[in-house]
Amino acid sequence: MILFPQDQPQPRSTLPDTNWGMPPQVSTFAGDVDGLYQFTFWISLFFFVLITGILVYSLFKWHRKTEDQPAASNETHNTTLEVTWTVIPLIIVMVIFAWGWKGSLDMTVAPPDALTYQVRARKWSWSITHPNHTAPLTNEIYVPLGRPVKFITSSEDVLHSLFFPAMRAKRDVLPGRLQMVWFTATQLGTFPFFCTEYCGERHSFMIGEVHVVPPEEFEAGMRARKYQIGVDPNLPAHENGKILYTAKGCNACHSTTSAAVNQPCPSFVGLWGREEELIDGTKVTVDEPYFLESVLDPLAKTVKGYARGQMPPQAITEEEARMIMEYVKTLK
Amino acid sequence: MTATAVDAPTPSETNYLNIKSGFWSWAATLDHKRIGMMYLIGTSLAFLVGGLFALLVRTHLWNHTGALFDPATYNQVFTLHGVFMVFVFIIPAIPAALGNMALPGMLGAPDVALPRLNLASFYLWLVGTVFIIVSLVAGGVDTGWTFYTPYSAQSATPVIAVGLGVFILGFSSIFTGLNFIVTVHKMRAPGMTWFRMPLFVWAVYATALLQVLATPVLGITLLLLVFERLYQIGVFLPEFGGDPILFQHFFWFYSHPAVYIMILPAMGVISEVISVHARKPVFGYRMIAFSSLAIAIISFLVWGHHMFTSGESEFAMMAFSFLTFFVGIPSAIKEFNWVATIWKGSIALSAPMLYAIAFLIIFAIGGLTGIFLASLSLNIHLHDTYYVVAHFHYVMMGSTAVAFFAGLHHWWPKFTGRMYSEKWAKVAAVLVFIGFNATFLPQFIMGSEGMPRRYATYLEKWTELHRASTVGAYILASGVALMIVYFVHSLIAGEKAKANQWGAVTLEWASSSPPPLYNFDKDPIVTREVYDYSVPSQAEGYRA
Numbered sequence: 001m002i003l004f005p006q007d008q009p010q011p012r013s014t015l016p017d018t019n020w021g022m023p024p025q026v027s028t029f030a031g032d033v034d035g036l037y038q039f040t041f042w043i044s045l046f047f048f049v050l051i052t053g054i055l056v057y058s059l060f061k062w063h064r065k066t067e068d069q070p071a072a073s074n075e076t077h078n079t080t081l082e083v084t085w086t087v088i089p090l091i092i093v094m095v096i097f098a099w100g101w102k103g104s105l106d107m108t109v110a111p112p113d114a115l116t117y118q119v120r121a122r123k124w125s126w127s128i129t130h131p132n133h134t135a136p137l138t139n140e141i142y143v144p145l146g147r148p149v150k151f152i153t154s155s156e157d158v159l160h161s162l163f164f165p166a167m168r169a170k171r172d173v174l175p176g177r178l179q180m181v182w183f184t185a186t187q188l189g190t191f192p193f194f195c196t197e198y199c200g201e202r203h204s205f206m207i208g209e210v211h212v213v214p215p216e217e218f219e220a221g222m223r224a225r226k227y228q229i230g231v232d233p234n235l236p237a238h239e240n241g242k243i244l245y246t247a248k249g250c251n252a253c254h255s256t257t258s259a260a261v262n263q264p265c266p267s268f269v270g271l272w273g274r275e276e277e278l279i280d281g282t283k284v285t286v287d288e289p290y291f292l293e294s295v296l297d298p299l300a301k302t303v304k305g306y307a308r309g310q311m312p313p314q315a316i317t318e319e320e321a322r323m324i325m326e327y328v329k330t331l332k
Numbered sequence: 333m334t335a336t337a338v339d340a341p342t343p344s345e346t347n348y349l350n351i352k353s354g355f356w357s358w359a360a361t362l363d364h365k366r367i368g369m370m371y372l373i374g375t376s377l378a379f380l381v382g383g384l385f386a387l388l389v390r391t392h393l394w395n396h397t398g399a400l401f402d403p404a405t406y407n408q409v410f411t412l413h414g415v416f417m418v419f420v421f422i423i424p425a426i427p428a429a430l431g432n433m434a435l436p437g438m439l440g441a442p443d444v445a446l447p448r449l450n451l452a453s454f455y456l457w458l459v460g461t462v463f464i465i466v467s468l469v470a471g472g473v474d475t476g477w478t479f480y481t482p483y484s485a486q487s488a489t490p491v492i493a494v495g496l497g498v499f500i501l502g503f504s505s506i507f508t509g510l511n512f513i514v515t516v517h518k519m520r521a522p523g524m525t526w527f528r529m530p531l532f533v534w535a536v537y538a539t540a541l542l543q544v545l546a547t548p549v550l551g552i553t554l555l556l557l558v559f560e561r562l563y564q565i566g567v568f569l570p571e572f573g574g575d576p577i578l579f580q581h582f583f584w585f586y587s588h589p590a591v592y593i594m595i596l597p598a599m600g601v602i603s604e605v606i607s608v609h610a611r612k613p614v615f616g617y618r619m620i621a622f623s624s625l626a627i628a629i630i631s632f633l634v635w636g637h638h639m640f641t642s643g644e645s646e647f648a649m650m651a652f653s654f655l656t657f658f659v660g661i662p663s664a665i666k667e668f669n670w671v672a673t674i675w676k677g678s679i680a681l682s683a684p685m686l687y688a689i690a691f692l693i694i695f696a697i698g699g700l701t702g703i704f705l706a707s708l709s710l711n712i713h714l715h716d717t718y719y720v721v722a723h724f725h726y727v728m729m730g731s732t733a734v735a736f737f738a739g740l741h742h743w744w745p746k747f748t749g750r751m752y753s754e755k756w757a758k759v760a761a762v763l764v765f766i767g768f769n770a771t772f773l774p775q776f777i778m779g780s781e782g783m784p785r786r787y788a789t790y791l792e793k794w795t796e797l798h799r800a801s802t803v804g805a806y807i808l809a810s811g812v813a814l815m816i817v818y819f820v821h822s823l824i825a826g827e828k829a830k831a832n833q834w835g836a837v838t839l840e841w842a843s844s845s846p847p848p849l850y851n852f853d854k855d856p857i858v859t860r861e862v863y864d865y866s867v868p869s870q871a872e873g874y875r876a
Binding site for chain 1: 336359367402403404407474476480482483486487488570571575577578610611612613614615616617618619640641642643646649650653654657660661665667668671672674675676677678679680681684690692693697700701703704706707708709710711712713715716717776777780781782784785786788789790791863865867
């Protein structure tokens with residue numbers, strides 16, 4: 001039990017409020033979902049007021065005043081009344097059922113012209129490859145206004161769930177199976193997306209932002225492959241390593257600002273050249289072969305005090321791993 | 333209700349509490365009331381432990397960055413809250429504690445049909461609980477009470493110990509259910525026809541069917557999970573050819589009926605309490621009895637509504653959504669029937685009745701918000717948010733636990749032989765009602781705004797609502813703390829209870845308080861309809 005270490009930036013997104021506590025309506029089906037929400041809300045409120053009204057009225061009206069007061073009525077049933085209050089709710093819920101079902105059918109089928117994004121989830125970040133791009137962005141999505149976009153998702157470890165509150169869209173992200181979620185954005189701006197399937201220590205850090213941009217701007221960005229973080233051959237290796245540290249999602253877990261030890265994974269600060277004890281008791285020095293092996297095959301060695309398999313296998317090349325290593329060398 | 337039993341019961345010299353004393357007279361007892369009492373103490377302690385974890389969760393969420401723990405510890409705390417409340421407290425609390433004490437007396441029976449199985453059930457509960465406490469000492473499990481794979485197959489925490497603990501608790505539940513089924517079929521007093529059984533008996537009977545039929549699936553699932561962890565047998569883990577979603581199907585095939593294992597007996601308690609304290613027959617008795625069975629049956633067919641975002645086919649989603657709306661109807665019928673029972677009653681605002689009224693209001697909200705979640709397109713948005721958390725707490729805590737409190741206050745004078753302070757009990761009921769709503773109403777708002785569940789940290793904008801919820805949790809806790817004080821005072825210095833404290837007509841009140849060892853001094857014969865308050869002259873069953 002320790003105070004929460006504050007070395008990770010808290011997700012900066014905010015969600016402005018609108019009607020009924022629902023988030024802003026930023027997709028083509030948000031209006032329909034909210035309409036159903038309001039319809040159900042008013043029906044529920046009506047029945048709630050009816051039930052509690054009758055209840056409270058009864059408590060005042062037939063409150064027991066003397067010890068041996070009998071009930072004002074001993075009626076045991078009333079078939080007409082009972083059939084009525086069975087059939088009316090049944091009709092109402094069937095309307096709500098049909099409405100919700102129709103809405104969900106729209107959500108499960110993406111239009112054929114939807115732009116395709118690849119989403120890979122892992123503990124604890126999102127890696128998103130934009131259409132026409134070759135490298136991913138981490139926790140950032142750019143989508144054009146008014147054009148359907150679909151996300152083909154997969155997980156590299158446990159279950160996650162991709163949730164866009166403002167778009168009313170959600171789908172669980174599974175290991176070993178592709179899933180799809182889609183929407184058409186209807187409003188410019190920046191909106192958060194969350195992981196909504198519990199996935200461990202940093203579940204609440206699996207938050208990202210989706211930027212809805214004008215279609216022309218998106219078109220240009222897509223052609224120029226602007227929505228990816230790639231290495232720049234003109235930069236020194238450790239600078240590229242710093243870029244990859246974010247792009248590859250190392251920042252979801254490994255700190256570069258504090259050497260705090262009580263973390264699900266070791267800080268990069270002061271790591272280089274340190275002697276570590278492994279779970280089998282042997283000692284290793286953090287040098288080039290050890291570092292590269294740990295990045296490229298995370299299950300090979302586990303340092304004492306950390307869970308084996310905490311770090312999932314990474315989609316990373318040896319060249320990229322070397323650049324990250326150069327960056328780690330600078331973190332004294 | 334019975335010709336014999338309505339004669340003024342002569343106070344017995346001995347009762348089930350004072351007839352024997354010493355450790356073994358309890359540890360080896362076969363008396364259903366003593367076993368029920370041991371269950372009551374055990375499950376109440378589990379409730380307090382689970383409640384303590386709940387307060388830790390709420391306190392942690394005071395700040396958006398987390399006020400108490402690192403996220404790993406937070407995950408263990410909310411998991412233990414869930415495991416204790418669901419498996420150790422609420423599933424056994426009403427059937428095994430209140431049911432054991434009241435059900436045989438209600439049937440006019442001297443005991444349950446299988447007393448040894450009853451005691452075995454208690455010891456299994458104890459062993460299962462010990463497993464869970466051991467895992468707590470060993471570091472606490474962090475999977476959530478749902479144990480979803482593949483996380484639970486990989487977690488470094490003691491999942492196996494907790495899994496085996498819940499497996500054993502499951503057998504305890506099966507034993508209780510089996511026992512009650514046999515008891516209801518075989519131990520009814522002469523003249524106690526099926527439609528003269530009190531509704532609590534119907535509810536516990538429907539629950540028992542669920543316990544016997546659904547719990548084995550949970551047992552199989554948890555064993556498979558244990559084997560998956562130990563030997564990677566490839567049932568749930570995709571890298572070995574398994575399917576993590578299969579676990580969810582197995583888990584909810586039990587755990588959805590389990591929701592009704594919790595709420596059905598609670599509904600039974602409410603039927604009893606409202607009838608007695610409004611001094612009126614339960615309106616639409618047969619409809620309530622049948623809706624208990626209808627709920628039990630349909631509840632087996634709705635598990636898929638926990639998985640609307642998991643990648644079910646559109647057809648499965650449609651079917652599960654439809655059936656889920658369908659299961660809401662019997663619950664609505666019950667709610668209307670209870671309100672109609674109160675209508676034109678002779679309403680005593682006693683402590684049990686206050687809890688029953690709290691139940692009616694909270695259950696209405698719990699049920700109505702279930703309609704939002706059953707509808708497919710709304711569910712997609714609300715799934716795995718605080719809206720779901722608030723909804724199931726309205727049903728499990730606000731309805732089931734509040735009904736447990738109603739039953740506890742209702743039967744306390746009968747089974748302890750003493751009264752508690754009615755004044756303080758009413759204060760506690762109001763605190764529980766206000767505290768509960770203050771805790772969970774803000775969570776509906778956060779949920780519809782998109783706040784995901786099981787978050788150790790959250791967006792800053794939700795700070796105010798989280799704080800309101802935390803304050804509510806402390807009000808709720810103060811009500812429960814007050815309850816402990818006056819119950820302990822009642823045991824030590826409480827006024828002696830009357831044989832029929834509330835003027836009830838069901839059979840368990842037709843004996844002295846506390847009842848003699850085999851419940852009745854002479855075997856009762858039932859000659860009247862159930863809940864017959866129409867004949868005040870047979871007044872011993874009407875007025876103490």
